[in-house]
Amino acid sequence: MSSAIHRLSDTLLRKLSGSPTTKNAFFNDGGNLSVRHSTSGLLTWYFTYRAGTGRQVSPERLRLGNYPDLSLKAAREKAAQCRAWLAEGKIRAMSLIVLYRMR
Numbered sequence: 001m002s003s004a005i006h007r008l009s010d011t012l013l014r015k016l017s018g019s020p021t022t023k024n025a026f027f028n029d030g031g032n033l034s035v036r037h038s039t040s041g042l043l044t045w046y047f048t049y050r051a052g053t054g055r056q057v058s059p060e061r062l063r064l065g066n067y068p069d070l071s072l073k074a075a076r077e078k079a080a081q082c083r084a085w086l087a088e089g090k091i092r093a094m095s096l097i098v099l100y101r102m103r
Helices: 010-016 072-088 091-101
Strands: 025-030 033-037 043-050 059-067
Touching: 025 072, 033 072, 043 072, 059 072, 072 091
Parallel strands: none
Antiparallel strands: 025 033, 033 043, 043 059
């Protein structure tokens, strides 16, 4: 079973952006990239990964930015970079740098 990548569209994101909802929801784009739709209507990009191996390790989320400040294309590029860091074993160090730069 293969998982699709690039499931989200700009049309869907524009429709969701700014529209309040009753509860928070995550929409998966594939490739470890998802967007969180908050109750206030804010869309936030996240890269989800496991820092270890196996299902016993809890998934962690790295916040990438908010839509539309960070476009769908840019979020996909950042997720690709995060996947490369994860493959190289650098995700922890890089996540600290990303978080520091977001302040």
